[in-house]
Amino acid sequence: MIKALDILAFGAHPDDVELSAGGTLIMAARQGKRTGVVDLTRGELGSRGTAQTRATEAAAAAKILGLAVRENLGLRDGLPEDEERALMGIVKALRKYQPRVVLANALEDRHPDHGRAASLVQRAVFLSGLVRIETSIDGQAQTPHRPRHLLHYIQDRFRTPDVVVDISGAQQDKFAAIGAYATQFHQAEATEAGATEAGATEDGNKVQTPISTPEFLEILRGRDLMMGRSIGVLHGEGFESAVPIGIENLDALIR
Numbered sequence: 001m002i003k004a005l006d007i008l009a010f011g012a013h014p015d016d017v018e019l020s021a022g023g024t025l026i027m028a029a030r031q032g033k034r035t036g037v038v039d040l041t042r043g044e045l046g047s048r049g050t051a052q053t054r055a056t057e058a059a060a061a062a063k064i065l066g067l068a069v070r071e072n073l074g075l076r077d078g079l080p081e082d083e084e085r086a087l088m089g090i091v092k093a094l095r096k097y098q099p100r101v102v103l104a105n106a107l108e109d110r111h112p113d114h115g116r117a118a119s120l121v122q123r124a125v126f127l128s129g130l131v132r133i134e135t136s137i138d139g140q141a142q143t144p145h146r147p148r149h150l151l152h153y154i155q156d157r158f159r160t161p162d163v164v165v166d167i168s169g170a171q172q173d174k175f176a177a178i179g180a181y182a183t184q185f186h187q188a189e190a191t192e193a194g195a196t197e198a199g200a201t202e203d204g205n206k207v208q209t210p211i212s213t214p215e216f217l218e219i220l221r222g223r224d225l226m227m228g229r230s231i232g233v234l235h236g237e238g239f240e241s242a243v244p245i246g247i248e249n250l251d252a253l254i255r
Contacts, residue, residue, distance in 0.1 A: 005068065006033035008099035008147075010090065012079065012117035013043040014058040014072070015181045019220065020153035021103050022065060022174040023167030024237050029066030030170075036069035037062065038093045040086070040117055045077040047207040049183025061180040064173055069097065079116050090124035092135050095142035102147045106155040107240060118152055122242065125150050151239035154223075161238025163245060164227050166254070168234040171224065175217070186214040 007028050011017040017025070017037050025035045039058060042051035049057075055072065062070040073089045075081060094102070104121035105114040127133055129146030136142055154161060167174065178185060210216065227236035231254060247253070 002096060002098075003034060003068075004098035004100075005036045006099065007035045007101045007103065008094070008097050009035070009037045009103035009153075010093075010105070010117065010121045011037065011039050012105050012111075012113040013041055013046070013077065014039045014054045015043070015061070015178070015184055016105060016114070016155070017103070017153075018061050018065070018174070018177045018181070020106075020155050021237055021239075022061075022177050023170040023224065023235065024103070024153075024165045024239075025065045025067065026170040026173050026177075027165070027167055034068045035065070036067055036071075036097055036099070037065070038090075038097075039070070039072045040075045040090075040120075041077040041079065041113075042072060042074065043077055046184070047209050048212060049181075053183050054181070057181045057183065061177040064177040064180060077113070079113050079120070083120075086120055087124050087127060088135060090121055091128045091133065092137060092142065094124060094128040094147065095135060095145050096137060098143075098145050099147050101149045101151070103239070104150060104152050106157070106159060107152050107242070108157070108159070110156040114155055122150060149241075149245075151241055154238045154240070158223075159238075159240060161227065161230075162241045164231045164236040164238045166228070166231065166233045166235075167224065167237050168228060171221075171235050174224075175221075178217070178220075184209075184211060186212055186217060188214065 009017045009021055028035050043054045044051040075086050105117040107118050108115045125147055129144050131144050224235040227238045228234045
């Protein structure tokens with residue numbers, strides 16, 4: 001029997017979670033919580049790297065994040081395929097890992113896959129709790145499960161957060177996890193030849209993308225500083241909620 005997770009994060013592509021919620025997962029793992037990531041696609045439409053290299057990079061990043069589990073649903077990148085198959089894949093993952101909290105892509109973003117993935121996860125979270133939707137894994141019927149909370153992390157476009165998580169002290173490990181994706185992001189220590197090799201497509205052509213520049217990583221660092229400052233700490237990660245967030249008492253507020 002699989003032990004339930006405290007937090008399960010979904011990403012449209014490998015590296016989505018690291019970029020926007022990596023610090024939150026690292027802090028949770030340090031607190032003894034069980035965390036996991038489910039990538040919806042293999043990111044095979046990306047201009048740099050391949051599905052195979054990204055799978056290797058995702059496995060390396062998972063170790064840095066301290067994840068208990070990581071899996072890939074293998075949906076087609078671009079998410080154009082059968083909607084029911086995608087929804088049921090997410091429902092099965094939710095019932096398999098029984099998370100208390102779910103993190104998902106931004107509600108709206110520059111990359112259209114992010115908003116679509118957010119909508120799919122949002123719908124699957126509801127469907128997962130319905131008794132009349134039957135699912136099974138390896139012939140074993142699954143138990144309906146609805147997580148207590150669904151939060152959407154903030155990605156390329158700035159969005160005003162509903163909650164900010166203090167990730168002070170996790171910054172170094174967060175960017176180490178991001179750096180595990182050598183084909184996708186700028187590697188400060190890499191030689192020019194090494195960077196060309198890492199960023200090459202299968203036909204050997206180097207491609208520059210909006211996220212492969214050193215400036216992109218500086219923007220991420222600046223955002224974490226800004227989010228942290230908004231709650232009076234050094235670094236933070238922001239999340240949105242489609243519904244009001246309840247707390248047990250006002251002592252839960254840190255500012």
